[in-house]
Amino acid sequence: MKKQFLISVVVLFVASMAFDFVVHGVLLKAAYDAQPALMRKEADAQRHFPAMLLAHALIAVSVTAIYRRGRETDKPWLGQGVRFGVWFALAACVPGFLIYYAVQPVGLSVAVKQVCFGGLATVLLGVVAAALNKASA
Numbered sequence: 001m002k003k004q005f006l007i008s009v010v011v012l013f014v015a016s017m018a019f020d021f022v023v024h025g026v027l028l029k030a031a032y033d034a035q036p037a038l039m040r041k042e043a044d045a046q047r048h049f050p051a052m053l054l055a056h057a058l059i060a061v062s063v064t065a066i067y068r069r070g071r072e073t074d075k076p077w078l079g080q081g082v083r084f085g086v087w088f089a090l091a092a093c094v095p096g097f098l099i100y101y102a103v104q105p106v107g108l109s110v111a112v113k114q115v116c117f118g119g120l121a122t123v124l125l126g127v128v129a130a131a132l133n134k135a136s137a
Contacts, residue, residue: 005064008132013060015128019121020056027117031110038104059125063088067129077130085126089119 024032032039040048067084071077094115101111 004133005068008064008068008129009057009060011132012063012125012129013056016056016059016063016125019124023114023117023121028110028113031107031113035106035110038106063125063129064133067126068133071130071133071135073135077134078127081127081130082123083126084130085123088126089122093118093122 039045066088067081070084071080097111097114097118100106100114101108106114
């Protein structure tokens, strides 16, 4: 594996964890606290934290690999990152939250916030991927 790929994976792992913390641990915390039956208690959440780490590691590896495969050498990296992030959000983030809304008793306002905040975080992740993986012409 190339050094640039590994650096991208590490940085995207940290960025993905940070963006998710901001979205779910800060911006949506009050909404989640209002629905305690849907969330794990703190001690239980900590026992399941390795699954969270694995999920973000998979995000970092797959975002890096997919972005690098589809990047274009003749296009600016920022636009490519935004485009990639939008498509990634529409393929994974938005449908995921819509499915949660369909199967869990979450209010529409919470689902809309999840889609908006999670979608924005995913677009930002695409921009970070593009910045880290600029194609050489």
